[in-house]
Amino acid sequence: MSFGGFLENTTGGGGARIVADIPYSNGNGNLIHNMPAAALAQSRLVTPPLTKSMFNSSPGLSLGLQQPNMDGQADMGRMAENFEVNTGRRSRDEEHESRSGSDNMDGASGDDQDAADNPPRKKRYHRHTPQQIQELEALFKECPHPDEKQRLELSRRLCLETRQVKFWFQNRRTQMKTQLERHENSLLRQENDKLRAENMSIRDAMRNPICSNCGGSAIMGEISIEEQHLRIENSRLKDELDRVCALAGKFLGRPISSLANSIGPPLPSSSLELGVGSNGYGVLSTVATTLPLGPDFGIGISSALPVMPPARTTAGFDRSIERSMFLELALAAMDELVKMAQTDEPLWVRSLEGGREMLNHEEYVRTFTPCIGLRPNGFVTEATRETGMVIVNSLVLVETLMDSNRWAEMFPYLIARSSTTDVISSGMGGTRNGSLQLMHAELQVLSPLVPVREVNFLRFCKQHAEGVWAVVDVSIDSIRETSVAPTFVNCRRLPSGCVVQDMPNGYSKVTWVEHAEYDESEVHQVYRPLLSSGMGFGAQRWIANLQRQCECLAILMSSAVPTRDHAAITAGGRRSMLKLAQRMTDNFCAGVCASTVHKWNKLHAENVDEDVRVMTRKSVDDPGEPPGVVLSAATSVWLPVSPQRLFNFLRDERLRSEWDILSNGGPMQEMAHIAKGQDHGNCVSLLRAGALNANQSSMLILQETCIDAAGSLVVYAPVDIPAMHVVMNGGDSAYVALLPSGFAIVPDGPGSRGSGEATSNGDGPLRVSGSLLTVAFQILVNSLPTAKLTVESVETVNNLISCTVQKIKAALQCES
DNA sequence: CAGCTAATCCCTT
DNA sequence: AAGGGATTAGCTG
Structure with a gap:
């Protein structure tokens, strides 16, 4: 019986499936008799007919098996392992296997050489040597699909059969694939x-x-x-x-x-x-x-x-x-703002008299679902819209609005205080688009008769197109139930803000919408029409402030400064002076409105006029102020004079003696002048009062005036002459101590009335066109911060205020 | 037991 | 028939 001849009859894997009725052994060495042919075929374990004698033949048999046919040999090998005859000892194949294993351990030294020299004596199980694998890997890295030529070359070099090389590459590819799959799998998991x-x-x-x-x-x-x-x-x-x-x-x-x-x-x-x-x-x-x-x-x-x-x-x-x-609210608010800014009739209707736009409340309710719930009892609604051209581009404006400090600087007389309490999103892709933050602000109208509006709101910025941005604010008091006791809110801002569109000439078109609900009972009668008109907290004032401030910035940044200086001031000096004036005016506003920038204590003195508010605070450790007890007194009166005339009168240094005790009874001289706008009314100047007698040194007064469509300001403070010299030479103005006084003027009368939803006071006195004038003084009453305030001091400042008002009235020929 | 590798099976081109 | 994916045997850690 020739094994060779027998094997020739078998074909690779799928050959004859004739199984002799012989005893088999399973892997455990137990004999299995009469295993069905079908089962065996299915198991693909047995190909040729086998007899027990095959496995019992001489030790050399296994070697002989491997010679003639690879496939046959392989099947035989498997055969031998799976159907090992129960001889009670280790099978020959196992011995061979262990040997071949150790051969591989030796590496390519002797055995591989033998394999190359001798006819291929295949081991049933073996691994390619590390050297071979290394070579294969190297080629695989360059080319995972080598052609036949490459494979042939490699097989010669590595002493492998071409089939082995082919298999290796095939396997390597599938391995890569499974690894990739596994990796993907874990990612997916x-x-x-x-x-x-x-x-x-x-x-x-x-x-x-x-x-x-x-x-x-x-x-x-x-x-x-x-x-x-x-x-x-x-x-x-x-x-x-x-x-x-x-x-x-x-x-x-x-x-x-x-x-x-x-x-x-x-x-x-x-x-x-x-x-x-x-x-x-x-x-x-x-x-x-x-x-x-x-x-x-x-x-x-x-x-x-x-x-x-x-x-x-x-x-x-x-x-x-x-x-x-917050996000949902911001999106809804943005939607509302844009519609409010872009829709005209029937959402906004022009009033017959004033020509101002008024919000059509029925249409508003129809159009929008309320963002922040119902209007609190006793609150009135104020809705205003205004459009203006502003010399600023949309990006700068958006950046300004989203930065609470810059925002407050842009609207210095409107914003007493501002802060960003939480940044929810800083925007996408390095822009402010999508930026969302929580902010807190105190908004003011410069009068003690109008309480500061404290608002907590979301500010959301969105780019709507190239060069078109919108920034919307909406109150969040109704959503945010803070753990602390619910703070009393006197104002809620419904979606308000602006839509900015760049114009080709460097300007941008800004449409401002201001929509709020506030407690009108807190507002003095005399100011209610102003607020309803939008000149108080409304869009008109925001736009007017924005226009003025942007113009100021444009002028200050341009090199061609219109100079009217009597004494040339260096650029550094101008900067210092402007900074000092800014601080002065900010402090003036803080004193008028009792914003929380300073901790004012309100006084309720009996000997003080009803509408004069007197407050005190201690000034300690602030180099910008004289130390001691500071008294602030402020009041607002209505005057039958146009705002422009009142402003021109108050800011004219030559008419100073008519109302200012600091003038020593004579005219003042303008020593320096820094323009802040096209209008001469927007400037910072340094005034000198004439001396009473020869041996008295004259006094310097720093003054800032500003005017826009919404109102005007005259703020001044006596300053130390040596300190002012330092400032005008560009020195630090932080150490110049001053206490500001001054006036705030807003229009009042038919011209300023008309829009808004707040029911204006029908029972108030019928007025002709006039002005609302706020007069405010801050005076050091004692240079010891610990000193007690005396009744005399309060009376003095009260008198000062009422005298000044009287003098102004007299000068302007208004009967008191 | 999972994981790896050489080899085989079997289908497509 | 070549090639390649799927599968398996036979090991290793």
Whole structure:
């Protein structure tokens, strides 16, 4: 019996499947008799008919088997292992195997040489030597698909069969593929985990009572394209938000498990919908998004959210919900602002008399769903709109608005104080587009008769097109239920702000909308028409201030400064002087309005006129002020004189003696003049009062005046002469001590009335066109900060104020 | 047990 | 028939 001949009858793997009825052994060495041929065929373990004698043959047999045919040999080898005859000892094949293993351990030294020299004596199991693998790998790196020639060359060099080389490459490729697959798999798994976690948190959020109110799933079916866009934008904002969160290391806590138990069942359809919605960016965003997102409540939900969700969850999760609500609110507010800015009739109608625009409240209610809930009892609405050309480009203006310090500097007489309390998003792609922040501000009209408006609001910036931006503010007092006692709010800002569009000439067209609800009872009768007109806190004043301030900045930055200087001042001197004047005017405003910039104590003295407000504070450790007890007195009166005439009178240094005791009874001289605008009324100047007698040195007065469509200011303060010399030479103005006094003038009368929704006081006195004049003094009554205020001091300042008012009235020939 | 590698099976081009 | 993907045997850690 020739094994060779037998093997020739077999074909590779799929050869004869005749199985003799012989005893077999399984792997464990147990004999299996009469194994069915079908089973064997199926198992592909046995190809040729075998007999027990084959395995019992002489030790040399195995070698003989391997010679003639690779395939046959391989099958035989497998055969030998799987159907090992139960000889009770280690099979020959095993011995051979272990030997070949050790051969490979030796490396390519002797055995491989042998393999090359001798006819291929194949080992059933072996691995290519490290050298061979190294070579194969090297080629694989360059070319994972070598052609036949390359393979042949390699096989010669490595003493491998071409088939082996081919197999190796095939296997290597599949290996690469599986590795890749495995890697992808793990990525997908990670992603899946994230999504699951996200889903969990959303589910938890959906258990919130708020969501059961919102009807989110109900409106899901028919969302408009616009809402879709908002959603996409929303999710993008959330991505941004999360990126910021992640950077800040503000990781959210896992939802507390008790939450799941304590509240009712989740809303499955909603949570499903929302889960999809919040991943609008799918694959693109998922890798970057590592934190559970805040729940997507859907557009339109904000109107149904007057209260914060119960504080059951962790603070982090609450915060996330809060931020999500802020985003919804900001988007709704932006939408409203843009419509308010761009729609004319019937939303805005022109009043017959004044020609100003008035908000059509019925149309407003029809058009918008309320963002921040119902108007509080006793509050009146003020809605104004104004458009103006401003010498500033949209990017600069947007940057200014989004920076609380620059914002306050842009509107110095309007904003007493401002701060950014929280940045929710700083914008996308390095721009302010999408920037969202929480801000706090105190807004003022310069009169003690109008309380400061303290507002907490969201400010949201969005680019609508190239060169078109919008910045919207909206109060958040109704949403944010702070842990501290709810602060009394005297004003809520409905969506307000501006739409800016660049113009080709370097100007931009700014449309301002100011929409607020405030407690009118706090406002003195005499100022109510002003507020309703929009000249108080309304769009007209914002635009007028913006125009004036931008013009001022443009002039100061241009090299061609219109100079009217009597004494040449250096550029540094001008800068110092302007800075000093700015500080003076800021302090003046703070004294008039009792903003919290200074800690004023209000006095209620009996011997003080009803409409004069007197306050004191201690000045300590401020080099910009004399130390001691500072008394501030302010009042506002109505005068039947046009604002322009009143302003011109008060700022004229030659008429100073008519009202200013500092003038020593004579005219003053202008020593220096720095223009701040086209109008000569916008300037900083240095005045000198004549001396009473020869041995008395004259006195210097720093004065700043400004005027725009909304009103005007004359602010002044006596200054130390040596200190002023330092300033005019460019020295630091911070150490110049001064206390400001001055006037604020706003128009009043038919011309200023007409728009807004606030019911103007019908029972007030009928006025002709006139002005509202605020007079305010800050006086040092004692240079010891600890000194007690005396009745005499209060009387003195009260007298000073009423005398000044009387003198002005007399000079302008108004009867008192 | 998972993972790796050489080899085989079997289908497509 | 060549090539390649799927699968497997036979090992290793």
